[in-house]
Amino acid sequence: MSTDRLAELHALLAFYVEAGVDAALDEAPVNRLGAEVPDPRPAQSPAGPLSDAVRQTAPSRARPTPGRPPGPRGSESTPPPPDAAIMAAREAAARAASLDDLRAMLEKFEGCALRSTAKQLVFADGNPHARVMLVGEAPGRDEDLAGRPFVGRSGQLLDRILAAIGLDRNGVYIANVVPWRPPGNRTPTPQESQICLPFIKRQIELADPDILVCLGGPSAAALLGMTDGIRKFRGRWRTYHTGSREIRAIATFHPAYLLRSPLEKRFAWRDFQAVRAALAE
Numbered sequence: 001m002s003t004d005r006l007a008e009l010h011a012l013l014a015f016y017v018e019a020g021v022d023a024a025l026d027e028a029p030v031n032r033l034g035a036e037v038p039d040p041r042p043a044q045s046p047a048g049p050l051s052d053a054v055r056q057t058a059p060s061r062a063r064p065t066p067g068r069p070p071g072p073r074g075s076e077s078t079p080p081p082p083d084a085a086i087m088a089a090r091e092a093a094a095r096a097a098s099l100d101d102l103r104a105m106l107e108k109f110e111g112c113a114l115r116s117t118a119k120q121l122v123f124a125d126g127n128p129h130a131r132v133m134l135v136g137e138a139p140g141r142d143e144d145l146a147g148r149p150f151v152g153r154s155g156q157l158l159d160r161i162l163a164a165i166g167l168d169r170n171g172v173y174i175a176n177v178v179p180w181r182p183p184g185n186r187t188p189t190p191q192e193s194q195i196c197l198p199f200i201k202r203q204i205e206l207a208d209p210d211i212l213v214c215l216g217g218p219s220a221a222a223l224l225g226m227t228d229g230i231r232k233f234r235g236r237w238r239t240y241h242t243g244s245r246e247i248r249a250i251a252t253f254h255p256a257y258l259l260r261s262p263l264e265k266r267f268a269w270r271d272f273q274a275v276r277a278a279l280a281e
Contacts, residue, residue, distance in 0.1 A: 085111030085195045093202035099128050102202055106179060112195045114180035114188070119144045124175040124203070125151075131279060133173045133209035134158075135200065136254060137218040138188050144181035149174050154255035158215075161255070161268065165276040173207050175200060177222045193222055205242040211278055212240050212247050213271075216254030224249055235271050237278075248278060 080088060088111050096102035103123045109115070122139040125148040142152030150158050162168055178188045178196045188196075200223070204212065214220040217230035223240060226233045233251050240249040252271035253264055 080111055082191050082195065086198070089195055089198040093198040096202055096206065099124070099203065099206050102199065102206060106199055109199075112178075112180065112192060114178065114182055114192055117183045118180035120147050122147055122149050122176065122179050122181065124173060125149050126169045126173045127171065128173050128207050130171055130173045130207075131210040132167065132171070132213060132275065133175070133204060133207055133211070134213045134215055135204070135219050135223060136174075136176045136215040138176050138178035139181040140185050140256075141181065149176050150255070153259060157255040157258060161272055164269075165272050173209060175203055177219055187218070193218070197222055201242075204240070204247075205244065208242070208245070209247060211275060212249040213275060214249065214251040216257065217251075219254075220251035224251060226251065234267065235274065237274075250274060 089109065092105045092109060093102065096105055103121070106121055106123065115121075118139075122143050136149060139149060140152055140154075142155070143149050149155070159169070162172060177193055177200050179199070182188050182192070204223075212223070214223055214226075217226065217233075220226040220230060220233055224233075224238050230251060230253065234253060235250065238249045238251075240247045250271060253261075253268045258265050258268055
């Protein structure tokens with residue numbers, strides 16, 4: 001195979017991985033709603049079909065269960081339904097006595113299918129004792145590789161914004177509503193967000209910041225109950241209830257949106273100036 005052809009194949013495979021493709025069904029599309037599709041399995045060997053005894057001892061060929069890490073063949077089980085997964089998340093989050101406990105529970109949690117497609121958990125970054133906590137929506141490709149939130153281009157912009165108000169990563173605590181990267185950087189489904197919501201709420205409670213900053217509409221909707229668009233909601237102080245105390249909260253544009261719409265930076269700058277003023281009070 002030529003070097004150019006090999007490079008093309010590598011580029012195609014990289015595109016498939018980035019898009020979230022994890023299985024190849026066939027080389028050509030098949031209309032499975034049309035005529036009967038011929039059985040692609042090879043014919044039985046001359047020895048005939050497997051006996052019942054052999055079938056019982058043959059290793060399972062079941063595909064891994066979504067939401068659970070691959071295990072020994074035959075060890076997969078049915079994932080819990082969404083309602084059960086949400087209840088399990090609430091119970092696990094409530095048992096966490098510290099941020100380390102919460103991270104350990106998330107590492108073992110099997111109720112969210114994103115765990116099986118992401119490379120690793122993206123829990124948090126920065127100083128957990130900081131007065132300011134920022135919460136985004138979900139990790140992207142760079143964050144999935146690094147295991148830390150906001151490390152790509154949007155993270156670099158966030159660092160510059162924080163520096164402009166006299167803060168850095170040692171002065172803030174950063175997390176996401178969903179701690180696993182969705183395939184292809186797609187938007188998390190409402191079901192995925194609801195399953196992960198108890199964990200981020202417990203994370204905020206354990207970090208106990210003085211100010212909560214929601215980066216983007218999905219974060220503000222999940223944590224502050226935002227029903228209007230982010231344009232109407234941003235820049236207004238709200239109250240976030242942790243269950244033990246009230247925290248001042250504000251929503252602003254996500255740095256990734258600011259990269260696409262640089263004219264909106266002037267509004268984000270006003271929001272972060274409000275954060276700086278609140279810290280000075």
